Amino acid sequence: MTTNNTVPPTSPATRIAILGGGPGGYEAALVAARLGADVTIIERNGFGGSTVLTDVVPSKTLIATAEWMTLGGAAAELGIRINDADGNNTHTISADLKAINARIRALAETQSQDIQHRLQSSNITTINGQGRLVSDHSIAVSMVVDDSGIPQPDQLIEADFILLAVGATPRMLPTAQPDGKRILTWTQLYNLEELPEHLIVVGSGVTGAEFAGAYHALGSQVTLVSSRDRVLPGEDADAANLIEEVFKARGMTVASRSRAQSAHVVTKNGGTYVEVTLSDGTVITGSHVLMAVGSVPNTQGIGLENVGIQLTESGHIVTDKVSRTTARGIYAAGDCTGVFPLASVAAMQGRIAMSHALGDTVRPIKLRSVAANIFTAPEIATVGYSQNDLDRLDMRYTVTTLPLRRNPRAKMMGLREGFIKLFSRTESGTVVGGVVVAPRASELIFPITLAVQHRLTADDVAEAFTVYPSLTGSIAEAARMGHHRVDG
Known part of the structure; x- marks a missing residue:
């Protein structure tokens, strides 16, 4: 016997509109659909959001690839020899960054398409476009295209409840503007076709440390610039100190207590380089620089002022433990709330929001168990x-x-x-x-x-x-x- 756990829809069904198709948005949409709501979800860059297309999925795929490059160190101790064609005991493993990044982009795109297909198969309306709050019950959608990329008319989505899951983007310094070629954010790394000869990573938080370790394993010379006493300053001290020791033992340069002031592309001696100037006047020269200096919420230009949603000083949306904003009937989930910048937390926030809005059993989020x-x-x-x-x-x-x-x-x-x-x-x-x-x-x-x-x-x-x-x-x-x- 098959048990159907779907709640029969009321008549008429409660209308849910979700702005943002990342984990907070698409997980919320699936819950709302199972609870019988009429759900519309709007995404401007591809379903799965930055988590799937430019952040978690691509970065962890890159890191998983880099792991293979670190196996050689343990292999010798275990009695395994990596030989060249002549039988000499020499390491011949190398990274083809063009192929690696092509695989990463293809995997991310496939995952995005799978998410959209799952939403559509759950009778959820998906819209590719740019949304903006008009009132606490409506979202205007512009720049609409169909699944083939063909432009469509603007739309106005009416809803009984709205969820904002608009995410965040990399923070940029005015004196280190990314060009996508030499000065990069973590969203732009996957277009590189050649391994950076010398990658300077500015920022030693989670993102900076992960990419520094991965690119060093792939074969790049890496300099990690940290404005604090150690890498990963927000983490367990014993863990962070161990990682820094490992980085240095493997040949990475870690510049502690060094704040980057600017980054510029320069041409000299017939070559193109990046110069990163530190606050003490020191200049570090490399082939590329990754700016990993945090992120900012995507809360500007989406009409929050039209409905009176309160923001923190950092621009994040204020929410309570069931994801409600200060505007009646509007919820928020994910990186735009500044709770924890984790896909798992965004998804939980979205699920809790829909359960609360639709009258289902709700357990407020418990961050201590994250x-x-x-x-x-x-x-x-x-x-x-x-x-x-x-x-x-x-x-x-x-x-x-x-x-x-x-x-x-x-x-x-x-x-x-x-x-x-x-x-x-x-x-x-x-x-x-x-x-x-x-x-x-x-x-x-x-x-x-x-x-x-x-x-x-x-x-x-x-x-x-x-x-x-x-x-x-x-x-x-x-x-x-x-x-x-x-x-x-």
């Missing part, structure tokens, strides 16, 4: 309270740290860099946070996420069976280290 990952090599995954959070809250806690090199599976794989760190309340033993630094940390963080989500104790985690040998064994062992004996 897992995040940085795709460096090794990866850094985190969930729950950080050590800085716990110190700031003056919470009594126990921290247990276990180096990955002690793990038998890690030894078999030739892994040395990384660790497991767990935070638990001293009195109750409840796990309140964790950090994993390891290959595939994005997968290994899941059991810790479950522990945080369901308020498990360190003993609960320790008593669960793990496979031997496995990297997850170190999570259980770190939990056992946090055991507090109770004397009866």
Whole structure:
């Protein structure tokens, strides 16, 4: 017997209009359709949004490709030889950036098309165009084209509820304007056909660190310019310090406490270069520069002033825990809200918004159980309270740290860099946070996420069976280290 979980539509169906086709928008659309609403979703650049076309999917595909280039280091230790055609023990692996980027663009486009087809197969109306709020119940859509790119008449979409999921774009410095050839944002990297000889990465946050590591692995000389004391200044200090040590050990140049003032393309000695000038007057010369200095929400020019939506000082839309804005009947989700710049959070915000608007059961978003990952090599995954959070809250806690090199599976794989760190309340033993630094940390963080989500104790985690040998064994062992004996 097949069970149909779709809620029968009321008559007439509630009309939902969604501006933005990224994870916050398309996940919301699918939920609204399942709840019986009449849904229209508007996207100007391609469904899936920047997450699919210019951000997460392309960057993680590039990083996954770069991972293959790092295997040679461990291969020699494991007894594997990479030989050339003459049988000499020399490495012959190289990166064809034109082919890599062509694959990345094709994969992203396919994913975008798959999302649009799924929306359409769910009886959701998709519109390719530029939307602008006219009132709290209507969106004017201009520059409309059909799926073949043929221009269509402007449209006015009326709705009972509206969701804004308009995302964000790279922040640009007036003195370092991208040209798409030598001075680049992370959205423009995928048009390069040759590997940069020397890539200067300005900004050592998540985006900067990920691309710096990936391009260095692919074979570029990389200089990472950090305005702070260390790379990844917002992350766990032990994890960030380890990544910086790894970067330097692999030959990357890290310029700490160095703020970039400008970037200019220059021609000299018959060649074209980029000069990045630092605040102390130092000039770094490279072939290309990636500006990774944050992002700004796409909240300008979409008619927010017409409906009285409140913005933060940074231009993000103010929302509550069920994604409502300050305008009645209008919700917002994703990077435009400034909550967490994660696709998973955007999707959750969108789903919660539609459940609330359409009267379904709603659980407000719980940011403490959000897992995040940085795709460096090794990866850094985190969930729950950080050590800085716990110190700031003056919470009594126990921290247990276990180096990955002690793990038998890690030894078999030739892994040395990384660790497991767990935070638990001293009195109750409840796990309140964790950090994993390891290959595939994005997968290994899941059991810790479950522990945080369901308020498990360190003993609960320790008593669960793990496979031997496995990297997850170190999570259980770190939990056992946090055991507090109770004397009866």
